Amino acid sequence: SALPVIAFGEQLSKDTDGTLTTVETLASTAICGIIHSVLGGQPLLIVGVAEPTIIMYTYLYNFAKNQPNLGERLFLAWAGWVCIWTAVMLFLMAMFNAAAALNRFTRFAGELFGMLITILFMQEAIKGMLSEFSVPEGKDQSLPIYQFQWVYINGLLGIIFSMGLLYTALKSRSARSSLYGAGWLRNVIADYGVPLMVILWTALSYSLPTKIPSGVPRRLFTPLPWEPKSLQHWTVAKELFSVPLAYILLAIVPAMMVAGLYFFDHSVASQMAQQKEFNLKNPSAYHYDILVLSFSV
Structure with missing residues (x-):
């Protein structure tokens, strides 16, 4: 799964003016993948960056850079609050067994979601070729x-x-x-x-x-992880409380959308992996996997 992550990192670098790059997408995918492979109920599920996530981060960046109290300097810190609220919401979903709603979704709904992801992949591939x-x-x-x-x-x-x-x-x-x-x-x-x-x-x-x-x-540009511009990304936690309180509370709104996206994406992927033709021996672990996902966010 490294190839799509690298491609998404390049797209994210363009959309966020280099604030987020392939370094961050690879690191986050590796960390979350290790956590889920060791602790997850369905360890074979791929956890990482997807096209809807890139679109959401692009919207967050475009909003933050136009706000005088945020700007590009506090974008990552504000995005951190979005992730914190997202983790809280996913934790509550797991505690209250929200994944039970999957029984109302048919395989057709899951295939439609998979088709959406495929179309987004194709769209970005065409846009990438035209941009050359x-x-x-x-x-x-x-x-x-x-x-x-x-x-x-x-x-x-x-x-x-x-x-x-x-x-x-x-x-x-x-x-x-x-x-x-x-x-x-x-x-x-x-x-x-x-x-x-x-x-x-x-x-x-x-x-x-x-x-x-x-x-x-043209070739992929990836900054070195130990460059000063990259090192500041690893210390975002120190700037979390530099974000104004109003924007911390406002982060709940995009967090609701991100939590819904993660919940549906992860749960539908789990459901698709549980089809009879795959002959899996272990039972499903929808609620537990959402709990693990909440700690990974």
């Missing part, structure tokens, strides 16, 4: 790599690498039924084909002619 044909915001357009011909080539390379990765990844998934190669090799390709294709196409992106300027194609 334009100059990033805040960049000096007089630089050579932002001249029309290089921006156009950057966009074409983005489409070639994206579609090539998609095609080869899909083909590798069906390698198990192929007539070529040894059985163990086909199984390895089918199981690990997607990350292998990511490595392959990344290597191909470095094999371009030397006449192409550095920066074409």
Whole structure:
């Protein structure tokens, strides 16, 4: 699950002007994943960043940066209060057995939610490819790599690498039924084909002619975790009480939406994992998993 987390981190970095990056998404996913795999009732569930979460954080950032008493400086602290209220609400949901409402949802509702997530993935992929044909915001357009011909080539390379990765990844998934190669090799390709294709196409992106300027194609920017700009993100707890009381209480409103999103997303994923065709031996643990999720938030 590291690949979508890295992609979400890049999107979050663009939407929050670098306030949150891949460093934070990877760290949070790793911590929450370890907690749930050790303590969760259904440890195979993937806990991490999803597209609805990115959309919510983007709205929070756009709201906070336009508030004179918050701004970009206190955005993370205010988002911390949103997470605190979200954790409290999820804890209360677990205590009062709110997951019992899942009995009213059919499998069709769960599949619809899964389709929504898929559409959001596709939407962001298309937006990402189109953005490769334009100059990033805040960049000096007089630089050579932002001249029309290089921006156009950057966009074409983005489409070639994206579609090539998609095609080869899909083909590798069906390698198990192929007539070529040894059985163990086909199984390895089918199981690990997607990350292998990511490595392959990344290597191909470095094999371009030397006449192409550095920066074409564009690459993922990730700040080092020990840089001063990144270190301040690990000390947000010290600024929690710098947020005005009115905004602390106002954080309850987005927290209600985030709690509802997390509750529905996690519970529906648990329900979908409990289908009869999977032949799971352990019973469901909906209420307990929501409790663990509340401590992870």
